[in-house]
Amino acid sequence: MQRIILDVDSAGDDILAVLFAAANPNIKLEGVTTVTGAAGPIEQVTAVVLNTLSLAGRDDIPVHAGAWRPIVGNSKADMQAPVHFEKRLSARFGDRLKKFNPPAPTPKRAPTPGHAVDFIIKTVLDNPGEITLVTTGPTTNAAMALLQEPRLVGALKQMLVLGGNFATPGNITPLSEYNIWADPEAARIVLNAEVPKILVPLDICEDNRVASSMLTRDDIADLQAVAIQNPVVAMIADIFPIYVDIWREFFDLVGFPMDDVITVALAFAPDLVTTTKPLFADVVIEKGVARGQTVAYRGRQLLPGGGPETTRIGEGLDGKRFLQIFKDTMALYERGDRA
Numbered sequence: 001m002q003r004i005i006l007d008v009d010s011a012g013d014d015i016l017a018v019l020f021a022a023a024n025p026n027i028k029l030e031g032v033t034t035v036t037g038a039a040g041p042i043e044q045v046t047a048v049v050l051n052t053l054s055l056a057g058r059d060d061i062p063v064h065a066g067a068w069r070p071i072v073g074n075s076k077a078d079m080q081a082p083v084h085f086e087k088r089l090s091a092r093f094g095d096r097l098k099k100f101n102p103p104a105p106t107p108k109r110a111p112t113p114g115h116a117v118d119f120i121i122k123t124v125l126d127n128p129g130e131i132t133l134v135t136t137g138p139t140t141n142a143a144m145a146l147l148q149e150p151r152l153v154g155a156l157k158q159m160l161v162l163g164g165n166f167a168t169p170g171n172i173t174p175l176s177e178y179n180i181w182a183d184p185e186a187a188r189i190v191l192n193a194e195v196p197k198i199l200v201p202l203d204i205c206e207d208n209r210v211a212s213s214m215l216t217r218d219d220i221a222d223l224q225a226v227a228i229q230n231p232v233v234a235m236i237a238d239i240f241p242i243y244v245d246i247w248r249e250f251f252d253l254v255g256f257p258m259d260d261v262i263t264v265a266l267a268f269a270p271d272l273v274t275t276t277k278p279l280f281a282d283v284v285i286e287k288g289v290a291r292g293q294t295v296a297y298r299g300r301q302l303l304p305g306g307g308p309e310t311t312r313i314g315e316g317l318d319g320k321r322f323l324q325i326f327k328d329t330m331a332l333y334e335r336g337d338r339a
Helices: 012-023 042-055 074-081 083-100 116-126 140-148 176-181 184-194 207-215 215-228 231-239 241-249 259-265 319-331
Strands: 002-008 026-036 063-065 131-135 158-162 197-200 271-275 280-283 296-297 311-317
Touching: 002 074, 002 116, 002 259, 012 026, 012 042, 012 231, 012 259, 012 319, 026 042, 026 116, 042 063, 042 231, 063 116, 063 241, 083 241, 116 131, 116 140, 116 319, 131 259, 140 184, 140 319, 158 259, 176 184, 184 197, 184 280, 197 259, 197 271, 207 311, 207 319, 215 241, 215 319, 231 241, 231 319, 259 319, 280 311
Parallel strands: 002 026, 002 131, 026 063, 131 158, 158 197, 197 311
Antiparallel strands: 271 311, 280 296
16 A cells, blocks of 8 residues: 655646545555645635545545745736636636636635645655655645755655646646646756656646546546445536536547546556656746746757756556546445445
């Protein structure tokens, strides 16, 4: 069983990642930490996680609120663009958008006392070599933890980082993926850290070359077909069709990409992806369209440069196998029965 801390910003697929990590028998979810990102302010992000774990029947899992803003960030208008994304879709989808990133109801419980960064540091140092840190939003908390406690470098088992793009165009600028762009200074700290890590880019998540990994209306129907008393499947069937439709019509994908869940799954099934050899990956932090661009040093440059060769970049994905693992895990919520 793989022990993980899951750091999220509570966008749509983060919800599925929390549910996946809380139920999968190959994972022990030590805690969830939250960071401001695509879903809005830290209060919204944290409330979504608390409500999701309550739905899962896992109020025993600690939830620590973290960074309420990036280390540096971008303009206020640009940072808010993902949160207000649905306004561009109102003419097409109308009232159906009410189910897309809605304000979270007041949770049944409060967040666990203590900042996310302190929780990450303590948990990892108390369990050296045992904890995988999975980041599926901006990497602000992870960067702050690495800066605050240098011993994390030797104590983490590995990091699984959702972010970046190489062959696939960016989803925030033509060159940049959202998680990296939202806090490129933090991403640079994380990618420069001498910790073994897998970087999961848009190339193996939000590209029709990996269409078999995406959630479609047919997949939701498959989940419903075997569900009798499954509150999680009922929620997915209620909420996620609008996500499927938006990603089909706006991003020209065949379904809703499962970036965050894929990243979590690598904790126990790393063979789901093919990767590069360990190399140095860096981030552009200068202003402009390239801010947040992820750069891989593949060893054929004439000018000197580079850094720790600790990052393997995902290049291929067994999407069909991944999606079956996801469906099987969601089925464990039948009558609250989790193996």
